[in-house]
């Protein structure tokens with residue numbers, strides 16, 4: 001086991017405990033997402049693992065060795081772990097290439113230059129090698145920080161919201177190159193996100209945090225199909241949460257229904273179309289059924305006012 005958190009307790013203040021008995025295991029070479037709403041504790045957990053915060057109780061182990069946290073390290077941060085947080089900590093007056101090569105030895109300069117070029121390609125910044133970070137956007141600086149973190153070949157890489165500042169088309173390319181690179185090098189990756197769908201195809205495992213509690217950990221497909229509660233299902237995008245009374249009324253086996261799980265049929269529950277809007281690969285529809293509104297996705301515009309619905 002690469003990383004183990006055992007009975008971890010942590011609080012910033014005496015009044016409120018953030019983590020109360022967190023247990024977590026991450027295997028070598030895995031890509032794991034830490035997901036949850038803003039404020040649930042994702043960044044804090046990454047900082048604890050990296051060794052920037054002292055925990056009050058429990059153990060964090062890397063390769064079966066207990067980590068000591070800040071009180072055990074003169075230089076903040078664990079040697080075999082790298083964290084790219086929201087502050088990128090780049091050298092503003094050194095070029096992008098110098099920043100990425102900061103931790104690579106100068107003994108074999110040709111090899112070093114090749115490695116820097118390869119890492120810049122992974123993060124799609126090869127055209128910016130001679131720029132200064134202070135002239136780059138936040139998203140570009142973030143990518144340089146990721147390349148620099150990869151350069152030391154950590155056993156464990158922690159990325160705090162790595163795609164938050166990047167536009168869609170670049171995000172698509174970056175995530176594929178980044179995830180392929182860490183898999184090829186057998187680097188374990190924990191990535192915090194509140195946009196699970198953005199990273200889902202590459203995940204080995206998904207961990208969901210709710211107000212400091214680790215509420216679900218499994219393969220993403222399992223969690224998507226069997227979310228522990230409506231908080232979890234809402235992390236996958238739009239979801240219809242029905243009350244227990246509505247569940248009984250429609251004779252259903254669960255409360256949360258993704259829009260694609262409700263379809264228009266010839267013989268079902270009568271419903272009324274309130275809105276039907278083009279939304280790219282589907283039509284987004286607001287439907288009224290038994291005095292409540294549902295969102296459903298269809299592959300055609302719903303023009304009839306009266307329809308019938310089935311929960312699949």
Ligand SMILES: Nc1ncnc2c1ncn2[C@@H]1O[C@H](COP(=O)(O)OP(=O)(O)OP(=O)(O)O)[C@@H](O)[C@H]1O
Nearest residue numbers: 012013018036037038039040041042043044045194
């Ligand atoms: N330095 C601090 N002192 C006191 N409380 C803090 C501190 N940093 C964070 N917190 C609190 O701890 C909780 C968890 O914060 P954290 O930043 O870990 O959440 P997060 O899930 O990463 O949120 P986001 O997605 O918005 O970055 C929040 O309630 C936050 O207000």
